[in-house]
Amino acid sequence: MTRTIWFLTGNAGKLKEAANHLEPLGYSVKHLNLEEGMITEPQVDTLEEVARAKINQALEHLPDGGNTQDMVLVEDAGLFVNALNGFPGVYSSYVLDTLGCSGILRLLEHLNSEDTVQCAQLRAAEFQAVAALWMNGEILFGNGSCPGWIALQSSEGEGFGFDPIFTPSDLDDLGKPLPPGQYGVKSTHGNTFGAIPMEEKQAYSHRSRALDDLLRQLPSA
Numbered sequence: 001m002t003r004t005i006w007f008l009t010g011n012a013g014k015l016k017e018a019a020n021h022l023e024p025l026g027y028s029v030k031h032l033n034l035e036e037g038m039i040t041e042p043q044v045d046t047l048e049e050v051a052r053a054k055i056n057q058a059l060e061h062l063p064d065g066g067n068t069q070d071m072v073l074v075e076d077a078g079l080f081v082n083a084l085n086g087f088p089g090v091y092s093s094y095v096l097d098t099l100g101c102s103g104i105l106r107l108l109e110h111l112n113s114e115d116t117v118q119c120a121q122l123r124a125a126e127f128q129a130v131a132a133l134w135m136n137g138e139i140l141f142g143n144g145s146c147p148g149w150i151a152l153q154s155s156e157g158e159g160f161g162f163d164p165i166f167t168p169s170d171l172d173d174l175g176k177p178l179p180p181g182q183y184g185v186k187s188t189h190g191n192t193f194g195a196i197p198m199e200e201k202q203a204y205s206h207r208s209r210a211l212d213d214l215l216r217q218l219p220s221a
């Protein structure tokens, strides 16, 4: 039986990626898109606290006709830049809206080197995601991260948010990320998430990893 997952998000890019990941596994991902102002994102210290608060609000707004087997998903992500002590982190949405990708590039302008490995190390960053899934009255949490670095310039192409300025670390033969700038068997060849297709992003992404971590906890998984 196909189970419905209501994904509460205002971000079309996140919805597309989650559907792309979950639908081949037999889930039907439906958009729970509430009007602006109906959901408040608390300014708290951890992604998990944000996700829990969003699940509780989502439950109040499930559409009529929701089935008792339905599940509710929220996911909270952030970009953590090492040289900025983890900023913007939990403030990522606000920073994207105010400083934008170009503002992050400006903050890191002084961190540059002709040596590509050293450059990647200086500009190291990580996407982190927490996915929370409500089912049968319980909330499960899944975590995912994607290490990489902030590119020297923004790239055109696919993606959303900080994708144009984030290059994921290469992966080894087991799919584990390597230190910034090192060459692996799976590589974007220095391209950012914004410059590769969404399907390729899935192999590296914090979102895919957080969703996989969740799926591993489901009784039927």
Ligand code: ITT
Pocket (backbone or CB within 6 Å): 008, 009, 010, 011, 014, 075, 076, 077, 078, 079, 092, 093, 094, 096, 097, 127, 160, 161, 162, 163, 193, 205, 207
């Ligand atoms: P919700 O409605 O689901 O909360 P949001 O856009 O507020 O969507 P998040 O709080 O999860 O999303 O993400 C914080 C910011 O980080 C936001 O500006 C996103 O665009 C950005 N972001 C999250 N995941 C990203 C990804 O995979 N690639 C690029 N940027 C991402």
